[in-house]
Amino acid sequence: MKIGVFICHCGENIGRTVDCPRVSKACQWLPGVEVSLDYKYMCSDPGQNMIKDEIRKKKLDAIVVGSCSPHMHEKTFRKAAVDAGINPFLVEIANLREHCSWVHDDIDAATDKAIDLVRMAVEKVKRNQPLTTIEVPVTKRTLVIGGGIAGIQAALDVANAGYEVVLVEKEPSIGGHMSQLSETFPTLDCSQCILTPRMVEVYQHPKIKLMTYSEVEKVEGFIGNFTVTIRKKARHIDESKCTGCGLCTTKCPVKKKAFNSFEENLAYRPAVYVPFPQAVPNIPVIDETVCTYYKTGKCQMCVKVCGREAISFDQQDTLVTEEIGAIIVATGYKLYNIEKKPEGSMIKGYGEYGYGKYKDVVDGLQFERIASASGPTSGEFKRPSDGKEPKKIVFIQCVGSRDDSKGFSYCSKICCMYTAKHAMLYKHKVHDGEAYVFYMDIRSGGKMYEEFVRRAIEEDGVKYIRGRVSKITEKNGKYIVKGEDTLASMPIEIDADMVVLATAMIAQTEASELAQTIGIPYDKYGFYNEAHPKLRPIESTTGGVFLAGACQSPKDIPESVAMASAAAAKAMVLFGSDKLEREPVVAKVNELFCAGCFLCKKVCPYGAVEVKEMKDRNGVVYKEIAYVNEGLCQGCGTCTASCPSKSIELAGFNNEEVFAQIAAL
Amino acid sequence: MSDKNWEPKIVAFVCNWCTYTGADLAGTSRLKYPTNVKLIRVMCSGGIDPVFILKAFERGADGILVSGCHPNDCHYNAGNFHARRRWTFFDELLEYLGVEKGRLQFSWVSASEGKKFVDVVSKVVNDVKEMGPFKSYDELNSEFMTKFPDMPEIDKNMIIKEEEAV
């Protein structure tokens, strides 16, 4: 076997601490090495041409490039090798930059290490097998999980490009948190007014299959070829018959048993309900937990009034399976509820702010509903306890955010803006009212954002106080807010009529369960991890699964929408070709020796190991052994390490190659 | 080799997605660590066989690091969970057989933890330096008339001669 070794100086990057000429000269003496050269920039055109020329001239079988990390230029050098006629998997990279020159100072020691690294790569490449890439078909359908603004945007973009979309939403209506907002910053345009046309568009789009009140139960398969099982929860309303007249919801005698979660528990809803008037689809849901019929077997008022006989009490959950090529996860966020301390959580709660105890201490979304023209107060500012107009409101920012000791370390990013908006909305309606904002820092990066905050302060006279609030107590219908003005270095006390807490944006309750169902990693807060924080912010590390919106980290609406469109574009990139090429790093079973203990099957995270029956010439099964489905295998090699008899090997990283590297240490 | 200028030989088996990338980040951040450590890249910490460890000890490694993605952050979802069980057994077994804890160490280093990689690697090097060469395991080789053939020593004089010739 003839091996070529090419050492890159990477300008000064490697050359400064690794004596590249010495490395290349030393490597000439390695067994099997035909030629060893060094060059200033191996990844440049002349560098690549040099490799190609040497391959042709010396009839090389394999090459080792001592350069930067394989994550950087492995593809480049593989391509060069292919151009010159060798298999791309007969190229090995010795990482002389990130793992050697950049992390060491001593030139002698670094050069010795570099030689060792190249020697290990040479020994590995000797054992490398030529491999061919695997082609798998692509199902050109997208699953979008979550019907908030991000999910809606992603679904519309993909559908408008002509590909089918399945949009799954766990609530009875799409719209998400954006449908709850009264106005949006920094333009103060009405949230519903810009959102509802999009919701209707989704509903009417011929390419979008909308599944509300549904949840993803199981995801099997791999990029381009997922099989997704979706649980369609029983609405107890026949969707094909219901016209959405809403008569049942008005006649339902259950009035004060269930809180309206769309109104953030500031109002009640009947047992049969549509979450909000503009809901899409406009089909009610019967809440089994409060409906009188499910308790006593009587009532059936809705059945009596429904002219379409659409009520179906015995409707059951149904499971639907869909063939999917790409998944866009847009499950959004929820607000940190400061009154509760979820078990085992890192949150300690903010009992001193009295949320849940004091009726007039509300969170951001509750205030949105109070401010909203369609909300429980019809847009008039009335405080929840007695319905009086609050004359003095205190807004507290960073409740749960940027708080290592009691909440979360991260910044929720949108609270500075929406608090300014809240204060502004309040001042616009209650001209003689006073608005105080306790803040840590004002973070208003974004187009027109800083101007917006300035407007709140300068034009609307919102009083910003830099400092934290230590305690809120109730006294004669007033809330005494005790805090500190850190700029004036003095304690401050405000007797407010109402307090609004800008609580942290946190991951959805079931975020980690869903991540495990789909098979994507998540961080300690439950937000989903992107494949690369800078260069691959849309992809998850699982192929074919993309992220959109606040499920990845706190985001405002424009950011969520941008990310959703990007995720849609990523899905469409996938659909751009009929076949998908993937690296042939897959496991293969040695059928002669497999004893069929199926430990590999148990440990495989992808269910890629199947049972294969071995038959003799009479067709009688004489043993059952493992078989790897190449399409499903992602090449982690957990099976190879588990196999007691070493009858399963990972192509491209087989044990012989690893042993050779160890031997060359 | 005299103990005075003895330098330990450390091998790190690392997964492609987290620790290898974390080590890349250590490089990009120009953090420094001892040259004793050489990395062997595998796809997943779940794919590291305990026999690799024995092989490395046989070949004169004084210390070994096994490192992968943090739990829940595995590129392959569960490879590191299987690895965790496997290493719990193997670590106990080796310790029971008389291999000091510090010879074989484990860590989770994510792609964004360049600093942690440096810390972990430096700790392993320091621990092993304190313990000295792994003589016990080396003695297992003592029966051999011929040891493993060393890879050809690079004769620096030869290079110089060649340079002169050119």
Place this chain on the structure above:
Amino acid sequence: MEELKKLAKELLENKTVAAVIGYQQVDDKRTKPIIVTTPEDASKLVFNEYCLNNLAVYLTKARIKNLAKQNGTTLKLGIVAKPCDIHAIVALIQESQLKREDVYIIGMNCHGVVKDYGMDFSGETLATKCTPCDSHKPLYSDSNLGEVKDTPKVSDEVLEKIQAVEKMSHKERFEYFKKEFDKCIKCYACRAACPLCYCQRCITDKTVPRWVESSPHSRGNFSWNVVRAFHLSGRCIGCGECERACPMDIPLSLLNRRMTETAKQAFAYVSGRSLDTPTLVGSYDVKDSDELFM
């Protein structure tokens, strides 16, 4: 005893089983395995304190599996099994080497066996595997025979030895095991006797690459014994056959038992006890201890 003979005869006569794997008396303090294929031979079967072998090992052998295949149909294989042997059968079923319906377990109640042939059964001579044993009645069986008697109470010799070893320094421990392993002649009797070493080709027989050196020198012996113990970690059911089979008297149970204790302490798992739980090796729990990892 008579009921065992009667049952085996019936099973063979009505073709429930193709063969019964059991014990045959050699002399009054010695038995040997026998595979009975005819109803007439069923009278040779015995069960007593001298039935040392774990017969489950035969269930994985191709030659014996083939006995079950008769005229195109597959009959069951009958096996006379002590409660501890049944743990091995359970493990084999869990590891897909056997189907529950392919085996007819004649489960014997057991109060312990002797250390070795030729000894009188008493507390002194109780096999070391029997001292910590809590399975005196079969967990799974198709027929349950034999009388229930008390097991002699003696101290747990193996555990005491393990504790003694653990008290040594690392260096002493390494020396101790090196000395023990140096005795190994690589006859692989331990492997042959182990019901859970069913691989068609053992890792040590794999040559490209060479995983475990097969020649009996210190290094090869060390890695063989480490690999053997590791492959049985969390799987070993503690029948002790490997140690009994070892002609060089290497204390293999010191390793196996130690790893069994790890499985118990770290994962609350005992191998071969339940057909319904997933095997320890091959499953994971997100909540497994993370202590080992920096």
